Amino acid sequence: MRRIIVVTEDYSDGPILGWTRHDEGFLINPRLVLDADEMDLDFLLFDEPIADDQQSVNARDALHFQVDIFQGNSVEDIDIEKLANMTIAQLGEFLTGTSK
Numbered sequence: 001m002r003r004i005i006v007v008t009e010d011y012s013d014g015p016i017l018g019w020t021r022h023d024e025g026f027l028i029n030p031r032l033v034l035d036a037d038e039m040d041l042d043f044l045l046f047d048e049p050i051a052d053d054q055q056s057v058n059a060r061d062a063l064h065f066q067v068d069i070f071q072g073n074s075v076e077d078i079d080i081e082k083l084a085n086m087t088i089a090q091l092g093e094f095l096t097g098t099s100k
Contacts, residue, residue: 001085002027005056006035006044025057033057034083041083 006025011018025035030049035042044062086094093099 004033004050004054006033006042006059007056008059022056033062035059036083 004025004027006023008021008023009018023035025033025044027050028034028043031046033044033046033050035044042059043065044057044059045065046057046062050057083091083094
C-alpha cells in the first residue's frame with residue numbers, strides 16, 4: 001500500500017464557482033484507491049491499473065463506492081491506516097458489523 005493524491009473537481013456551477021480539491025488516498029491495489037476525508041470514505045475503482053510511478057489520480061475517472069457511517073462511528077473515529085491495511089474479509093466485517 002502506498003499513498004497517492006486524489007484530485008476531485010466540480011465545475012458544475014461554472015469555472016468561477018467551481019473548485020478542485022487534492023486529498024491523500026491509499027492505493028489498496030493497482031485499481032483500487034481508498035480516499036478518506038472528514039466527510040466520508042470513498043473507494044475509487046479504476047478501469048485501468050494505476051502505474052507504479054503515478055503520483056495522483058483523478059476521482060472523475062473512477063467508479064465510486066461511498067460509505068458515510070461505520071458501525072455507528074463517524075469517519076473521525078476511524079483509524080485510516082488500520083482500515084487501509086485490512087483484508088477484504090476484515091473490511092467486509094468492519095463495514096457491515098458482522099462476520100461470516
